[in-house]
Amino acid sequence: MTKKKKNSSAIQRRLIPTYIFLTIVSLISVFPLYWMITAATNTSVDVARGKITFGTYAIENFQNLIGKQNLWGALGNSFLYATVQTLVALLVCSLAGYGFELYHDRNKDRVFSVLLLAMMVPQVATMIPLFKMVSKMGLLNTVWAFILPAISTPFLIMMFRQNSRNFPSDIMEAARIDGLSEFRIFFKMYMPVMKSTYAAAAVITFMNAWNAYLWPKVVMNDNRAQTMPMLIANVAAGYTIDYGMLMMGVLFCSIPTMIIFFILQKQFAEGITGAVK
DSSP: OHHHHHHHHHHHHHHHHHHHHHHHHHHHHHHHHHHHHHHTTSOHHHHHHTOOSOOSOHHHHHHHHHHHSOHHHHHHHHHHHHHHHHHHHHHHHHHHHHHHHHSOOTTHHHHHHHHHHGGGSOHHHHHHHHHHHHHHTTOTTSHHHHHGGGSSOHHHHHHHHHHHTTSOHHHHHHHHHTTOOHHHHIIIIIHHHTHHHHHHHHHHHHHHHHHOOHHHHHHOOSGGGOOHHHHHHHHHTSSSOOHHHHHHHHHHHHHHHHHHHHHHHHHHHHHHTTOOO
16 A cells, blocks of 8 residues: 555656646636636726726626627627527538438549538638629528528538448438338437537537628628627727727627537537547
8 A cells, every 4th residue: 555655646746747737728728718808897998008807897898888889689690690500500411411421322422522622612712602692692681691601511511421420320220120211210310319419510500600700791781680790890990999898799709609618518529529329
């Protein structure tokens, strides 16, 4: 027992530098979040001076924000757009990934390779033709203009396809023998088993949709349809920027994505690593 205690204490002493390093890195990582919260409680002058302690102007900054900007409308639009895009993208991309992996065809790999080439094309290269298509369909300033270009992304399709390799094919064969249709197999067998992948994809899609700025700025030219990133850009675009009000808006913009991530963080880690339950 004495030797074990000595070995344990020696190991702990060797790990002290590692703990110190990880603590410093953690503090550096958390500091921007801390500074954002404290800046939302200070005046614009204090923020510009670099004050990093809590102030007493949180209520004033909040009142200025809701008085000068349509905060609740922007929050509602962002929730609507991000939620609808997440739900539709999960359904479409999971169906595509499911089909690519579990239905074998000698040409499917070629089609999938062409699909992956789309990941190499920058978004700005397709923005003009997408805008013309959305404009001709009369969808400007609507939720469909926001979500249509993003309901099927090569990354999510590839993610579902890779994780579908861990899906037990015996379950499909047994379900077919029992007379289940292919759609019932997908909704009743595949989706519950792949819930970790769905959670990871939901976090990624929701965060991308919530933080989207360039495409909504192009197709949403009505202030009533603006999202939270657009509202923050409006606050920061004035001749005189109220940094306290700006950071209050950034705080409101950050809270929903943080909540989603903390709720689904365990499932997110499992889905990224390809875990199937």
